[in-house]
Amino acid sequence: MRRDGRHGRFAATGICGLAALLALGLAIAGPLRAAPLVADLSKHLVAITTGFAGTDVLLFGAIDEPGDVVVIVWGPPQEVVMHRKSNIAGIWVNTAAMTFDRVPSFYSVASSRTLDEVASDVVLSRLEIGVERLNLPLPPAKASPNIARNWRDALIRNKQRLGHYGKEVGQVIFLGESLFRTLVEFPANVPTGTYQIEVYLLRDGRVVSAQTTPLIVGKIGVEAEVFDFAHNYSALYGLIAILVALVAGWLAHVAFRRH
Amino acid sequence: MQIYLPIAEISLDAFLLLGLGGLIGFLSGLFGVGGGFLMTPALIFIGVPPPVAVGTEANQIVASSVSGVLAHWQRGNVDFKMGSVLLIGGLLGSTFGVWLFAVLRSVGQIDLVISLSYVTFLGIIGSLMFVESLRAMRRRRTAGTSRAKLHKHTWVHGLPFKMRFRRSKLYISALLPLGVGFLVGILAAIMGVGGGFIMVPAMIYLLGMPTSVVVGTSLFQIIFVTANVTFLQAYANQTVDVVLALLLLAGAVIGAQLGAKASVLLRGEQLRILLAIMVLAVCAKLGYDLTITPVDIYSLGLNE
Numbered sequence: 001m002r003r004d005g006r007h008g009r010f011a012a013t014g015i016c017g018l019a020a021l022l023a024l025g026l027a028i029a030g031p032l033r034a035a036p037l038v039a040d041l042s043k044h045l046v047a048i049t050t051g052f053a054g055t056d057v058l059l060f061g062a063i064d065e066p067g068d069v070v071v072i073v074w075g076p077p078q079e080v081v082m083h084r085k086s087n088i089a090g091i092w093v094n095t096a097a098m099t100f101d102r103v104p105s106f107y108s109v110a111s112s113r114t115l116d117e118v119a120s121d122v123v124l125s126r127l128e129i130g131v132e133r134l135n136l137p138l139p140p141a142k143a144s145p146n147i148a149r150n151w152r153d154a155l156i157r158n159k160q161r162l163g164h165y166g167k168e169v170g171q172v173i174f175l176g177e178s179l180f181r182t183l184v185e186f187p188a189n190v191p192t193g194t195y196q197i198e199v200y201l202l203r204d205g206r207v208v209s210a211q212t213t214p215l216i217v218g219k220i221g222v223e224a225e226v227f228d229f230a231h232n233y234s235a236l237y238g239l240i241a242i243l244v245a246l247v248a249g250w251l252a253h254v255a256f257r258r259h
Numbered sequence: 260m261q262i263y264l265p266i267a268e269i270s271l272d273a274f275l276l277l278g279l280g281g282l283i284g285f286l287s288g289l290f291g292v293g294g295g296f297l298m299t300p301a302l303i304f305i306g307v308p309p310p311v312a313v314g315t316e317a318n319q320i321v322a323s324s325v326s327g328v329l330a331h332w333q334r335g336n337v338d339f340k341m342g343s344v345l346l347i348g349g350l351l352g353s354t355f356g357v358w359l360f361a362v363l364r365s366v367g368q369i370d371l372v373i374s375l376s377y378v379t380f381l382g383i384i385g386s387l388m389f390v391e392s393l394r395a396m397r398r399r400r401t402a403g404t405s406r407a408k409l410h411k412h413t414w415v416h417g418l419p420f421k422m423r424f425r426r427s428k429l430y431i432s433a434l435l436p437l438g439v440g441f442l443v444g445i446l447a448a449i450m451g452v453g454g455g456f457i458m459v460p461a462m463i464y465l466l467g468m469p470t471s472v473v474v475g476t477s478l479f480q481i482i483f484v485t486a487n488v489t490f491l492q493a494y495a496n497q498t499v500d501v502v503l504a505l506l507l508l509a510g511a512v513i514g515a516q517l518g519a520k521a522s523v524l525l526r527g528e529q530l531r532i533l534l535a536i537m538v539l540a541v542c543a544k545l546g547y548d549l550t551i552t553p554v555d556i557y558s559l560g561l562n563e
Contacts, residue, residue: 053261053270081560083367091549094367097560154557162559188261188270219265226265230497238493241318241501242486245508249325252512256326 036064037201037209039071044213046186047220054188057215059110059197060181067203068111068118069172069180070129073215075106075164076193082155098151100136105191107131107159110170110182119205127200127207131156131165163187192217266500267311273506275305280319280510287323287511288330288518289525290459290474290534295320295452296381296541298507307503309370313360313451314498315507317488320453322508323515324482330519331475338426338472342479344433345440345458349484352444357491360449364496367560374545376450381542384460389535391464395528427468427476435466440480448488453481456538470527 039061046055059071080103083094111118115130125133136155138148159165164187172182184197195215201208219227230237262273279301287294295316302312331337363369418432439461443454458477462468468476493499522530 048263050263051261052263081367083558083560085553085556085558087552091371092553092556093371094558097367151557154555155559157555158557158559161555188263189268192268223263223265226501230266230493230499230501234494234497235490237497237501238490238499241493241499241504242321242489244501245318245321245486245489245504246325248505248508249322249327249512250329252322252326252516253329256330256513256516 035209037069037199037211038062039199039211039213041184041197041213041215044215046190046215046217048190048192048218048223049221050223052188052223054190055186057184057186058181059184059199059213060179061199061211062178063180063201063209064178065203066177067201067208068113069174070112070115070118070127070200070202071110071170071172071182071184072127072129072198072200073106073108073184074104074196074198075191075217076104076195077102078105078191079103080155082151082158084151084154098138100138100151100155103136103155103159104134105193106164106186106195107134108166108170108184110172110184112172112174112180115169119202119207123202123205123207127198129200130169131160163189164191186217190217192219262502262506264307264500264503266498267307267315267503269306271305271307271503276503276506277510279305280507281514282510284323284508284511284514285518285521286514286537287455288327288515288520289522290455290518290530294323294511295447295454296377296450296456296538299451300377300541300545302503307500308498309373310360310364310492310496310498311500311503313373313449314489314492314496315500315504316451317447317453317485317492318499318501318504319507319511320485321482321489322504323511324453324478324485326512327515327519328475328478328482330516331478334475336472336475337479338424338468338476339479340422341424341427341429341436341466341468341472342476344422344436345443345476346480346483348437348440348442349444349447349454349480350487352441352446353448353484353487354444354491355441356445356448357488357495359445360492361495363449371549373450374549376446378542378546378549380446380450380457381538382546384457385535385538385542387464388460388531389539392528392531392535396532399528424468427466427472429467431466439465440484444484447481447484448491453485455481456534474522 039059042058046057063069080100082098084096085092086095109129115124124130128134136152138151156165160167170182172180174180195217197213197215199211260273261270263270283294283298299312299316302316303309328337360369363372418434420433421430422433423430443458446452446457447454455477459473462473462477463470489499
């Protein structure tokens with residue numbers, strides 16, 4: 001529920017960015033402190049272009065009084081099918097499958113202190129802070145709690161191996177008492193879609209303020225056009241692919257006949 | 260130099276892909292095989308999703324086969340009549356194969372079937388070829404000038420619908436090349452190969468074609484079968500990455516030309532024993548991978 005239907009906000013991010021910069025300036029300058037928490041990103045669009053090999057996005061902000069800052073990056077939710085192998089007559093075969101309806105395609109956490117210092121387990125669980133506290137329900141009819149736990153852990157393990165879930169909690173670094181920043185790292189195989197970045201300000205283990213900022217990860221330029229074309233005009237795409245191959249093969253032949 | 264592949268949705272080094280294409284293109288030109296049975300596992304190994312590897316490889320084989328077949332055509336080494344009959348079987352088989360691929364993918368068994376198909380077919384073909392070419396080499400050494408019989412008469416020659424294939428100097432039932440074409444077509448779609456490594460031995464040992472026309476004819480029909488697979492995979496599964504295919508084929512078409520020239524330097528049985536060793540090596544590697552305990556018995560499926 002928290003992560004849904006916030007696309008409208010994207011239009012307002014330009015203003016938000018401006019406000020964040022303004023607030024930063026004010027925080028440095030002096031006593032006028034309107035909001036308890038202001039944060040923004042160095043960019044709101046991660047463009048996947050030809051040379052894309054992963055990227056970092058800087059998240060920065062300011063708080064009015066000392067406290068802890070926790071940042072969560074949520075990738076767009078997706079349905080995930082998992083398989084389990086068994087050894088049959090010496091070879092490993094997929095023998096069981098399980099479908100998770102709603103899994104964040106990307107997830108990472110950064111915090112100013114270790115998570116258990118920031119808040120109690122109850123609070124962390126409610127906000128789904130930390131991979132082990134992710135809410136990944138399975139249909140109860142399909143799996144007993146014990147088996148569901150195995151599937152869940154396996155899902156997280158596989159996502160971490162893929163680089164889509166953070167293995168460790170990242171660092172939120174404070175510059176003085178009010179300014180903070182953290183680097184959000186995206187690998188080359190980052191899933192595309194609309195991300196939500198949640199920033200929490202906690203004091204004495206309680207959430208004082210929260211802010212959500214959207215981030216778009218998308219293919220841009222030729223890559224996007226090829227992808228769209230392949231999906232929207234797949235028959236034509238197939239024919240062009242064959243034509244390109246025929247011409248390339250013929251060109252190579254002609255080039256080599258000369259020598 | 261990293262390059263982002265739009266359909267595979269990963270970044271890979273462009274020079275790695277060019278080099279891989281060149282190396283496998285050379286082998287494909289040398290042996291008259293598409294090289295898919297090496298390229299598809301190699302692509303999966305460097306991180307390309309298996310369905311994209313299979314679809315893209317079909318596209319790349321179209322290009323390397325065109326450049327290969329033109330070289331053989333000029334030397335008159337293509338039996339177009341035989342190629343056309345093989346092709347009819349191939350088109351039917353590959354269409355059925357693409358459908359089978361989609362079904363297996365949806366039940367989560369495609370990886371296993373791909374691996375098992377590789378182990379089975381590479382194992383059988385590799386062993387047969389190895390033994391035969393070893394025998395041929397020994398015969399050459401001991402018998403000197405004495406020649407083997409052109410072909411033996413078996414049950415195969417009793418089949419109906421006989422056709423004359425002038426270029427291959429054969430008078431056999433059309434059902435035979437039709438069946439071979441169909442079987443290889445299925446494998447082309449499922450394994451992401453042109454099927455040359457099965458087609459070439461089948462033409463020599465099953466159909467009894469002269470070695471000189473085998474490679475050219477095999478390449479000729481592979482063009483159309485892989486074009487069919489490319490189209491169907493692009494249309495049904497959107498798994499053909501043109502950027503990846505272009506990089507691979509840039510290397511492969513050049514490699515194939517060099518390979519075709521180098522093939523003149525070796526005798527038929529020498530070529531066959533080298534191919535047999537390579538086929539058996541790939542088979543052993545894939546077979547071994549099936550039996551070792553996986554890093555994680557749980558794995559992510561395809562999110563469709």
